[in-house]
Amino acid sequence: xxxxGIGLAMLLPLTNPVSxxxxxxxxxxxxxxxxxxxxxxxxxxxxxxIMVIAFxxxxxxxxxxxxxxxxxxxxxxxxxxxxxxRMLFPEERDAPEVEHRSQELxxxxxxxxxxxxxxxxxxxxxxxxxxLIGTAxxxxxxxxxxxxxxxxxxxxxFVLVSAILLLCLRSASAIxxxxxxxxxxxxxxxxxxxxxxxxxxxxxxxxLDIVQDYPLVN
Numbered sequence: 001x002x003x004x005g006i007g008l009a010m011l012l013p014l015t016n017p018v019s020x021x022x023x024x025x026x027x028x029x030x031x032x033x034x035x036x037x038x039x040x041x042x043x044x045x046x047x048x049x050i051m052v053i054a055f056x057x058x059x060x061x062x063x064x065x066x067x068x069x070x071x072x073x074x075x076x077x078x079x080x081x082x083x084x085x086r087m088l089f090p091e092e093r094d095a096p097e098v099e100h101r102s103q104e105l106x107x108x109x110x111x112x113x114x115x116x117x118x119x120x121x122x123x124x125x126x127x128x129x130x131x132l133i134g135t136a137x138x139x140x141x142x143x144x145x146x147x148x149x150x151x152x153x154x155x156x157x158f159v160l161v162s163a164i165l166l167l168c169l170r171s172a173s174a175i176x177x178x179x180x181x182x183x184x185x186x187x188x189x190x191x192x193x194x195x196x197x198x199x200x201x202x203x204x205x206x207x208l209d210i211v212q213d214y215p216l217v218n
Contacts, residue, residue, distance in 0.1 A: 003145050007157030010135070014128045015047070015161055017168040023122050024172045025179075026087055026191030027113045033173045039114045040169030046119035048162040051132060054124070055154055058133035069130045070213065073206030076121035081199025083117050087192025117195070123165060126202065 020043070028036050053061065062068070139150055179187065 003149050003153035004156055004160070007153060008160060010131065011051075011128070011157060011161050012164070014125075014131060015123045015165065017123070017165045020118055020123045020165065021168050021172055021175070022187075023191055023195065024113070024118060024169055025175060026188040026195075027083075027118075028172065028176070029185065029188050036173050036176075037170060039118070040166055040172070042114035043118040043123070043169060044162040044166035046115050047124045047165055048158055050120060050124040050129070051158045051161070052155070054129045054132040055136045055158070058129060059137065062133070068209075068213075069126060069133075070206040070209035072129065073126040073202050073209065076126050077199045077202025077204075077206060079199070080117055080121055080202060081196050084192045084195025084197075084199055087188055088196060089192075090188075118169075121202065126206075 024036070024039070024043075028039065031039070062072075136154075139145075143150070145153065
């Protein structure tokens, strides 16, 4: 239980399910409750898969493809910034004859939010992945717990984090009913601005990592 408690204390502040709920509120405009619940279930499943892969195979995967944590931060920042910009400045749809087609396109676009940006990089972002990779290396080097605990505890922690995320995301439907359509529209613009800021910050962090890893030689 101690290992599980430590794992939750480390992961929950990084994954921050509350912020993921806020992003989902902004992106799920026009979805039905069933569609939002499906996106919540998919997102929690993706987050579980990302955490398991990062912990058990993160170093190997990033080494094979030559991906650094700084590169992961910059790529994630560009993706989040692009999505935020689209939310902040949505396309105008004032032609009645294309309304039906626009609704069809919107429904297709909604299927993409579970993985990007909800699961990655909003929930299981570069910081979470870097922490998991570093923790895995430390655990196998120092052996702080018995072997069976080190095998069981990480999986249990990942399942609990995903379950907590799912419960939080399922509350999005109730929040949307309280806000109404105008409230959701306003929140979508606000979250677009915040996502744009998050994306810029991710890029800045990635650039700072590069500067620290490769300092200029005078």
